[in-house]
Amino acid sequence: MPHPYLDDPSGVVALAHRGFSLDGRENSLAAFAAAVDLGFRYVETDAHATADGVAVALHDATLDRTTDGHGEVGRLPWSRVRQARIGGSEPVPRLDELLGTWPDLHVNVDVKDARAVGPVAEAVERTRAHDRVCVTSFSHARRRATLARLSRPVATSAGTREVARFLAAHRLRAAGAAARALREVDCLQVPVAQGRLRVVDAGTVAAAHAAGRAVHVWTVDEPAEMHRLLDLGVDGLVTDRADLLRDVLRARGTWR
Numbered sequence: 001m002p003h004p005y006l007d008d009p010s011g012v013v014a015l016a017h018r019g020f021s022l023d024g025r026e027n028s029l030a031a032f033a034a035a036v037d038l039g040f041r042y043v044e045t046d047a048h049a050t051a052d053g054v055a056v057a058l059h060d061a062t063l064d065r066t067t068d069g070h071g072e073v074g075r076l077p078w079s080r081v082r083q084a085r086i087g088g089s090e091p092v093p094r095l096d097e098l099l100g101t102w103p104d105l106h107v108n109v110d111v112k113d114a115r116a117v118g119p120v121a122e123a124v125e126r127t128r129a130h131d132r133v134c135v136t137s138f139s140h141a142r143r144r145a146t147l148a149r150l151s152r153p154v155a156t157s158a159g160t161r162e163v164a165r166f167l168a169a170h171r172l173r174a175a176g177a178a179a180r181a182l183r184e185v186d187c188l189q190v191p192v193a194q195g196r197l198r199v200v201d202a203g204t205v206a207a208a209h210a211a212g213r214a215v216h217v218w219t220v221d222e223p224a225e226m227h228r229l230l231d232l233g234v235d236g237l238v239t240d241r242a243d244l245l246r247d248v249l250r251a252r253g254t255w256r
Contacts, residue, residue, distance in 0.1 A: 003186050004131040005106055005155035006214055006235075008041065010256045012249060013236030015042045015108055017219050018059060020242040021087075026066060027057045028090035029101065035242050036102055039255070044108040044218075044238055047095055047116045054078040055095035055119035061112070067092065074115050096123040104132070108157075108189075108238075111137040111146055121149035130154050136189055144184075157189040157216070158182060167199065170207045179211035187214040189238070192229070205233050223248050 006013065019031025020038060027045055035043050046059040050073055063069035063076075069084025084092050099107060107129070111120050124133055130150065136157035137143045143159055158166065162181050166188065169177035182188065188208050190199045200217055208215045216236035217229050226237055226248045239245045249255035 002214070003134075003153065003155040005134050006186060010249070010254045011235075012230065012254050013042055013106075013214070013216060014040060014242075014245055014249060014255075015044045015216065015218075015236060015238040016040045016242040017044045017238050017240045018046070019043055020240075023087060024066070025087040025090050027059060027093070028086040029093045029098065030090050032093075032098060032102070032105075036105065038242050038246055040242055040246075041104070042106040042108065042236075044110070045095075045098065046110045046112050047120050048073045048112050049116040049119040050078045050081050051075055052077045053119050053122075054081070055116055055123045056081060057093045057095050057098050059112070063092075074113060094123070095120060096126050099123060099127040099129045099133070106132040106134070108134045108136060111135060111139075111142045114139075114142060114145070117142055117145045118149060121146050124150060124154065134187070140184075155186045156184070157187050158185045163188065163190055163199070166208070167197075167204065170204055175207065175210060178207050182208065182211050182213045185213065187216055187235070189216040189218060189236075191218055192220070192225075200229065200232070200234065202232055209233070220245075227252075 016035035018026035020035040021031035025031050045057040047055050062072050063084045067084035067086050068088050130152040134155035135146050138160045140159040140161050165181035166178050192200045205215050214235035218238035220237050221241045
C-alpha cells in the first residue's frame, strides 16, 4: 500500500520546485504561497541547518546566491540567517514554518547536509507532518539517518546509490535485482538523463512500476516534454514552471 504522501486523486504528483517564483524568490514562503495559490498540493524544497540546529528551507549551503546575506548557513546562528532576505525581500523560512503554514500541503524535503538530519526530523515531528512529507537525499546515509529519528514513517525517494543499482539491474534485465535496489524507498525521483545516460524511458518507468515504485522526474519546464513524460506513464513531475505544468494537466483533464 503506497504511503499517504503519494495518494493524489489526480493520479499525477505535480511538484512546484522550490515553490513558484519567476523573480528570484525561490524557497521563500512567498514562492510556496504562489504555488498554493495556483492550486498545487505538492512543493519541493531543500533543507540545511543553522549552527544552532534550526532547519531552514534553502537550497544552497551559503546565503550568497539567493539572499542579500553572506556566509555558510551551517556556521551561522538562526538569529543571523533570519536577517537575510531572499531576492532582497523575503526572509529565509524555517522548515517547520513551511510545514505549519499549510497543514495540508505535501512537502518533498531534500536533506542537503548531514548537519540537517536531526533538525529536519525535529521539524517533521514538531508539526506531525509525517503523512505529507517525502524525505529524499542524494545520500542514502542522510536519508536513513533522518528516518531513524522519526516516530512514524514518511515517504522516501531513492538516492544516487539506489538509482545506479536500479539502472544497472534494469539494463541487465534482472527484474528481481532492480526491485531489490528500490526496496527501501517509495519512489524514484530522477532527471530525464544524466550526461549521456538516459534515465527515464518507457523501460525504466515500467521496471519501477513493476517494483511497485512511483517515478517522479525533475526538473521539467517545457510543456512538450511534460506531455511526453506523462505519455510514458511517469507518476509525477517537478517543475520551476508551475504555471505551465498546471496548464498541461488541465489540458489532459488531470488537474484537480
